[in-house]
Amino acid sequence: MILPGATLGMLGGGQLGRMFVSAARTLGYRVMVLDPDPLSPAGEIADVHLRADYLDAVSLLRMGRECAAITTEFENVPAQTLRTLALHCPVKPGAEAVEIAQNRVAEKTWLREHGFATAPFAVIASADEVTSACAQIGFPAVLKVSRFGYDGKGQARVASVAEAQAAFAGMGGEVCVLEQMLTLECELSVVLGRNAIGECALYPVAENLHEAGILDFSIVPARVPSALAQQAQTVAQAIAQQLAYCGVMAVEFFVVNNGQLVVNEMAPRPHNSGHYTLDACLTSQFEMQVRTLCNLPIGATRQHTPAVMVNLLGELWGDSQPNWAALLQHPQAKLHLYGKQSARPGRKMGHFTCVDAQLERALALAQTIRAQL
C-alpha cells in the first residue's frame, strides 16, 4: 500500500487530471503533474507542475525518482514515456494497455481478436486502399484517424468512394479506419476500477447522448433493460481482465439491432461519462483511480442517487459567463468548472450534475437548467 503523504504522478494536466489531483489531495497525497501547458487545469492545483514535454528526459527522471506511483489522464501519452517511468516506479495503467487504447487500429484489432464485437471496419494506410475498404464496409461509413482523435475530431462521415478519398486526403497521411455507420438505439458506457490483484469494481451503466460527436448528457443508471446493462458490465470487466488492466478504465458501447452490444472504444483512464460519480456514488472515479494506483482497498462504486450529467462547452460562454445563478439556486444541481482560461467552441469547460431520487426528475431539471444557462 502506498500511504498518504507519498507523491503521486499524473501524466497530463487536463480536467481529468485536475479531478484526480483533487481526489488524491483529499486522501492526503501530494501530486506531481507533467504537462507542457503552463495553464493546465491540473497543473494549477497540483503540488508540483512540471511544464515539459512528455518525452523530456530530465522531467521523467525527476518524476520517476520522486513519485511513488504514476498514472495518466489521457491515452495519447507516448508509450515510451510510460516505459521509461516504469523503470523507476509502478505505472498504472501500463504501456501495453495504453498502446492498444491510443490507436484505433490496434484497439479494434485487439477487440476482434479477443472475441468482442465491434462495428465492421477496415484499415486504410494509403490512398490506394480506400476503394477496397469502401467495397468491404459499404456506405454510409465513418472514416476515423487511428491516433489522436477525440470528441469526434479526426472523423468524417462519408457516403461515396470520392468522399472517402477526400476525407482520407484530409487526415494528413495518418493511418485511418473506415467503420460502418451503425444505426444506434443508444450509447452506453461502463467505468470500472481494477486493482493489481484483479479485483474489479464496476460502476452503474451510463446512457450517453452525444451532440456533434461530443458527449452532451450522461444519464445514470441507463434507461435500458437490466439484462442489457449487466451484459455491458460483464463485457467491460472481461476486457479489463484480458488486458490485465490496472487502474480506472471506461468502455463505450453502441446498442444496435434490438439490444445488441457493440464495443465502440475504450479509454485507459477516468471518463467524461463517469463524472456523475463525484456527486452520486460512494467513491468517485477519481478516488477509484487513487485507490487502484496506491493498492488501497478498492472502494464501493454504489450509486446512492440517480444522476444526469451535462457537459458545459465553450460555446456557452459569450461575452460573459453563463448564468450560474440559474444553476446554483437548485440544491440538487452541482457545478464543476475546470479553470480553463479561454472558452473555445467545443472545449470542455466544466459540467454539472443533477441528482434526484427519481431519474426522470433529475433529467427534467438538467434540461431546464441547460436551457437557462
Ligand code: ATP
Ligand atoms: P470521444 O473522445 O468523445 O469518445 P472520439 O473522437 O473518440 O470521441 P468516437 O467515440 O469514435 O470518437 O465517436 C464519437 C461519436 O460519434 C460516438 O459516440 C457516436 O455517437 C458517433 N459514432 C462514431 N462511430 C460511429 C459508428 N460507426 N456508427 C454510428 N455512430 C458513430
Ligand code: MG
Ligand atoms: Mg468515443
